[in-house]
Every structure is written in structure tokens, then in C-alpha cells.
Amino acid sequence: xxxxxxxxxxxxxxxxxxxxxxxxxxxxxxxxxxxxxxxxxxxxxxxxxxxxxxxxxxxxxxxxxxxxxxxxxxxxxxxxxxxxxxxxxxxxxxxxxxx
Amino acid sequence: xxxxxxxxxxxxxxxxxxxxxxxxxxxxxxxxxxxxxxxxxxxxxxxxxxxxxxxxxxxxxxxxxxxxxxxxxxxxxxxxxxxxxxxxxxxxxxxxxxxxxxxxxxxxxxxxxxxxxxxxxxxxxxxxxxxxxxxxxxxxxxxxxxxxxxxxxxxxxxxxxxxxxxxxxxxxxxxxxxxxxxxxxxxxxxxxxxxxxxxxxxxxxxxxxxxxxxxxxxxxxxxxxxxxxxxxxxxxxxxxxxxxxxxxxxxxxxxxxxxxxxxxxxxxxxxxxxxxxxxxxxxxxxxxxxxxxxxxxxxxxxxxxxxxxxxxxxxxxxxxxxxxxxxxxxxxxxxxxxxxxxxxxxxxxxxxxxxxxxxxxxxxxxxxxxxxxxxxxxxxxxxxxxxxxxxxxxxxxxxxxxxxxxxxxxxxxxxxxxxxxxxxxxxxxxxxxxxxxxxxxxxxxxxxxxxxxxxxxxxxxxxxxxxxxxxxxxxxxxxxxxxxxx
Numbered sequence: 022x023x024x025x026x027x028x029x030x031x032x033x034x035x036x037x038x039x040x041x042x043x044x045x046x047x048x049x050x051x052x053x054x055x056x057x058x059x060x061x062x063x064x065x066x067x068x069x070x071x072x073x074x075x076x077x078x079x080x081x082x083x084x085x086x087x088x089x090x091x092x093x094x095x096x097x098x099x100x101x102x103x104x105x106x107x108x109x110x111x112x113x114x115x116x117x118x119x120x
Numbered sequence: 121x122x123x124x125x126x127x128x129x130x131x132x133x134x135x136x137x138x139x140x141x142x143x144x145x146x147x148x149x150x151x152x153x154x155x156x157x158x159x160x161x162x163x164x165x166x167x168x169x170x171x172x173x174x175x176x177x178x179x180x181x182x183x184x185x186x187x188x189x190x191x192x193x194x195x196x197x198x199x200x201x202x203x204x205x206x207x208x209x210x211x212x213x214x215x216x217x218x219x220x221x222x223x224x225x226x227x228x229x230x231x232x233x234x235x236x237x238x239x240x241x242x243x244x245x246x247x248x249x250x251x252x253x254x255x256x257x258x259x260x261x262x263x264x265x266x267x268x269x270x271x272x273x274x275x276x277x278x279x280x281x282x283x284x285x286x287x288x289x290x291x292x293x294x295x296x297x298x299x300x301x302x303x304x305x306x307x308x309x310x311x312x313x314x315x316x317x318x319x320x321x322x323x324x325x326x327x328x329x330x331x332x333x334x335x336x337x338x339x340x341x342x343x344x345x346x347x348x349x350x351x352x353x354x355x356x357x358x359x360x361x362x363x364x365x366x367x368x369x370x371x372x373x374x375x376x377x378x379x380x381x382x383x384x385x386x387x388x389x390x391x392x393x394x395x396x397x398x399x400x401x402x403x404x405x406x407x408x409x410x411x412x413x414x415x416x417x418x419x420x421x422x423x424x425x426x427x428x429x430x431x432x433x434x435x436x437x438x439x440x441x442x443x444x445x446x447x448x449x450x451x452x453x454x455x456x457x458x459x460x461x462x463x464x465x466x467x468x469x470x471x472x473x474x475x476x477x478x479x480x481x482x483x484x485x486x487x488x489x490x491x492x493x494x495x496x497x498x499x500x501x502x503x504x505x506x507x508x509x510x511x512x513x514x515x516x517x518x519x520x521x522x523x524x525x526x527x528x529x530x531x532x533x534x535x536x537x538x539x540x541x542x543x544x545x546x547x548x549x550x551x552x553x554x555x556x557x558x559x560x561x562x563x564x565x566x567x568x569x570x571x572x573x574x575x576x577x578x579x580x581x582x583x584x585x586x587x588x589x590x591x592x593x594x595x596x597x598x599x600x601x602x603x604x605x606x
Binding site: 116 | 141213215216218219291308324353354355357393416419421423425426433440441442443444445446447451452453454455456457458460462463466471472474475476477478479482488489491492493494495496497498499500519531533534537548549550553575
């Protein structure tokens with residue numbers, strides 16, 4: 022087994038995670054991510070025929086609530102932590118460009 | 121300097137009721153102690169002005185409970201209205217919450233006073249408080265050592281008697297392991313016992329908020345205050361009970377199980393010896409103590425890595441530089457904003473976990489890894505529940521080691537997980553688990569044991585813990601103690 026991921030594999034997971042990484046970091050992650058993944062691989066080797074999944078340990082106590090207006094935050098408070106804003110809106114950079 | 125904060129909550133309560141002191145005296149003393157322990161780095165943000173004002177407001181109010189007027193430290197991943205909340209990350213360095221977490225509303229109603237926001241591993245990812253953007257917290261017993269983590273600030277602050285109470289959070293051991301390293305009582309409640317509304321999510325199916333205190337009784341008091349159903353967390357439940365009710369009750373004929381894996385020889389010999397003393401003590405009191413097997417308990421670390429990192433990658437997707445938190449200044453377009461905000465805003469440990477988590481949940485991997493882990497998790501939980509059909513409680517060590525030196529294995533991708541090998545199974549199964557100090561190593565460092573209960577059996581944990589605590593009568597103040605009073 023290789024002791025490191027390929028450069029392409031690291032760039033693939035960094036892209037999935039939306040985290041930019043530079044060349045030096047790629048080298049670091051080639052080794053460190055591989056170490057973690059090797060450990061995780063152990064789970065796939067467990068012979069388990071349980072077909073039930075435990076997603077979370079609570080008993081399902083979902084319930085409907087009444088459809089009524091509760092406490093609302095005011096826009097000024099909501100926007101207080103926004104890095105860019107314009108009036109009562111949060112500003113977002115270009116999503117679709119012509120280029 | 122006054123020493124009111126070395127007194128028990130009952131003693132402080134008497135002084136408050138008889139007007140010998142006011143809440144302000146306690147707040148002032150807390151801040152004096154912070155000043156005297158500056159090198160500890162237990163807090164990220166202090167709340168001095170607001171705390172003094174609140175103490176003033178409480179002065180003429182009726183003393184309603186044992187926690188009234190008591191200073192408390194809050195782990196910095198629990199949001200506090202108008203008080204900066206960073207989760208130990210540069211990503212939230214400028215974040216001022218606009219509402220309170222459910223537990224904060226409850227502690228405010230009970231008359232407690234927030235002194236500050238306690239240091240922690242970034243987004244609770246770590247077990248030594250060294251991944252904090254705000255520098256590591258030191259262990260009050262030896263300032264060259266780590267306090268454990270991720271609730272290391274909370275543990276160090278309570279241990280050094282700066283506040284009698286702190287709140288922590290526990291996803292894989294983050295309350296219990298630092299409590300063990302710092303010699304305090306820390307409880308991770310049953311999943312659902314305490315509302316997670318306002319807890320900055322790491323792994324939502326594992327996270328729980330819990331009390332960290334100097335002794336067992338005070339721990340139960342704080343759980344009384346913070347537990348209960350909240351309409352904003354549908355996994356939270358209401359049971360209406362007093363967690364102190366079994367404290368002091370006889371433990372004769374209790375049936376105790378010890379997983380064989382919890383006494384394996386990778387665990388520090390001094391820790392195993394202290395646990396042996398407890399086993400002897402329990403047997404002398406006609407408790408049954410048996411060794412048992414729990415399915416997949418030895419595989420808990422990789423299992424946790426899949427589930428916790430998968431959930432983390434999903435939870436931390438919200439840090440996109442748009443609505444709050446750090447934002448890269450001059451992005452070309454929205455993708456550039458995501459990439460550079462997350463590159464600059466997250467630390468290494470967090471980035472690693474998000475990347476692995478994203479990978480594990482992508483495409484076919486979701487079946488290979490995540491679904492497989494959920495199936496094994498179900499089996500492990502059932503195996504725990506089977507044990508509780510025949511036994512009252514499970515015990516074992518909390519950690520495999522004592523506190524270790526700052527800087528050791530700092531950037532080791534695997535080390536932080538191995539620290540939690542004995543605590544992770546409890547989160548996987550959603551059970552309540554406590555760290556109880558049971559002695560000291562030759563070099564005067566605290567050693568802790570873990571007491572694990574069936575779902576919602578916290579009162580029984582407190583019953584056993586209070587018995588052992590009383591029998592051992594340890595001096596757990598690092599400024600004074602460090603010896604077995606045998």
C-alpha cells in the first residue's frame with residue numbers, strides 16, 4: 022500500500038471541502054490524510070450483518086408544532102454579523118459571470 | 121484576597137442568604153483569581169463589566185437556589201447574546217451572537233453569573249486545547265502540561281477555583297478527558313438530556329453540553345438547572361427529576377460491569393492501579409463487579425472518525441464568509457470567497473477533518489463508509505443496552521494516560537482520537553458518562569475513572585460517584601492538594 026495519497030486525490034478532497042490549499046500543504050495532506058484514511062479503512066473490514074442503522078441515539082419524538090408566528094429576530098440584529106451588506110440585504114459576490 | 125470561592129456552594133449560599141457577602145464579592149474574587157492565574161489562558165473572552173453589573177442587579181433579589189449568584193465559565197462554543205463567541209476559531213473571531221443558547225437562558229434564570237468564555241480546541245476538534253486559535257490553556261497541576269480537551273479551558277478554570285462551575289461540551293470525550301487531566305467532576309449527559317440549541321455544532325448525533333464542577337453534588341445541581349426539553353431542539357427531552365435524589369444512598373448490591381477492553385495493558389499502569397483500588401472498595405461493599413465484552417468497543421476510534429468527521433464536514437459547510445464570521449476581503453467570485461475564507465479561517469486540525477468528512481460522504485463512499493459505520497454503531501449500542509439489562513453501571517478509566525506535555529504530538533493526525541478511545545463509545549451509544557477523580561500519580565497528577573450509565577440513569581451515576589468521592593476524600597485543589605488522604 023502507498024504511504025501517501027496522490028496529489029490529484031488531495032486536490033479532489035480539498036475541492037469537495039471548498040478549502041484552497043497550496044503546494045506545500047498538498048504535500049502535508051498527502052501523508053496526513055492517508056494516515057487517517059488507513060485507520061478508517063479498518064471499519065470496512067468488520068464483518069457485520071446488522072442491517073439497522075443508528076443515525077442518532079434518540080427515540081423518534083418528532084412532533085408537529087402549531088403554525089403560529091413566534092419570536093422573530095429583527096433585520097438589524099440579523100445583519101449585525103454580516104461582513105457585507107446593503108440596506109436590509111446581505112451582499113454576495115458574483116455567482117454567475119460572463120467570463 | 122478573599123477565599124469565598126474555595127467554599128462549597130452550600131456554604132456560599134448561607135453567606136449570601138445572611139447578607140454576609142453579595143454576588144459582587146464572588147465576581148470580584150473570580151476576576152482576582154483570573155489575574156493571579158494569568159498564565160493559565162483559561163479564557164478567550166472575559167465578561168467583566170457585564171458580570172459586575174449583573175451581580176449588582178442580583179444584590180437585592182431573593183436568593184432562590186444554591187446556584188444563585190455563583191460565577192460560571194462557559195465553553196466558547198455555546199452562544200451568548202452580545203458576548204463574543206469564537207469556538208476557538210479565527211473563523212468566528214468577530215462573532216457576536218444575537219441570541220442565547222437554551223442552557224444560557226436556564227443558567228441566567230437560576231441566577232448564575234457568566235464570568236467569561238472558556239478556551240477550547242478549535243470547533244471542539246482536539247483533546248488538548250492546543251488547536252485553539254487563542255493559544256493553549258495550561259494544566260493547573262503543572263503548567264508545562266496540557267489540560268486535556270476540547271473543554272480544556274472549562275476544566276482548568278474550575279480546577280484552579282476561578283469559578284466553581286463551568287459548562288463544557290462532549291462529542292467524543294471533551295468533558296470527561298479534560299476533567300480527568302485536571303481533577304474535577306465532569307458529566308456528559310444522556311443524548312437529549314440537555315438542549316443543543318445554541319451549541320455550535322460539531323457532530324450533531326454525538327454532541328452534548330454538560331456540567332463541570334469541583335464535586336459530585338454540585339455537578340448534579342447544575343444538571344438540574346440545564347436539563348430539559350426545548351422547543352428548538354427536538355432531540356431534547358423532559359423528565360422532571362432531581363439528580364441529587366440518590367446521593368448518599370447505600371450502594372450495597374449494586375451490579376457493576378467493566379468492559380475487558382477498559383483494563384488492557386495500553387492503559388497507564390498507575391491508572392489501572394487506582395481503578396483496582398476502587399474495584400476492591402466496591403467489592404468490600406458487597407457490590408458485584410464483573411468483566412464483560414461489548415461489541416466493537418475496540419473499533420470505536422475509526423467508527424467515530426467516520427461519523428464525527430462526516431457530520432462535521434456537513435455542519436461546518438455553513439462557514440462560507442457570507443452571513444457571519446471571517447470573510448476573505450477581495451474575492452473574484454463566490455467560489456473564490458468560499459475557498460479563501462475557509463483556507464484562512466480554519467486551522468489545520470479542522471481542515472483535515474472537513475476534508476476527510478467530505479470525502480467519506482461523497483458518492484459511493486457514503487455506502488462504503490458511512491452506512492457501514494451506522495450499522496456497526498447500532499450493534500455497539502445494542503451491546504451496551506444488553507449489559508444494562510443485568511448491571512446498574514459500567515466503570516473503567518476515563519483516559520489511557522495522565523496529562524502530557526504541551527507541544528507533544530501537536531500535529532499528529534491520529535493522536536487526538538486515540539486520547540478519546542475510552543470515552544468515544546459512550547457518545548456513540550448516546551449514554552451518560554462521568555469523570556470522577558480517584559487519586560493521584562506519583563508525580564501528583566490527577567487520575568480519573570469513568571462511570572457510565574444506561575440512558576437517563578444520571579441519578580444512579582451520581583449515587584455511585586458520591587459514595588466513592590466520600591470514601592476517598594481527596595484534596596483536589598491544585599494550589600493545595602495533590603495527595604491521597606489515605
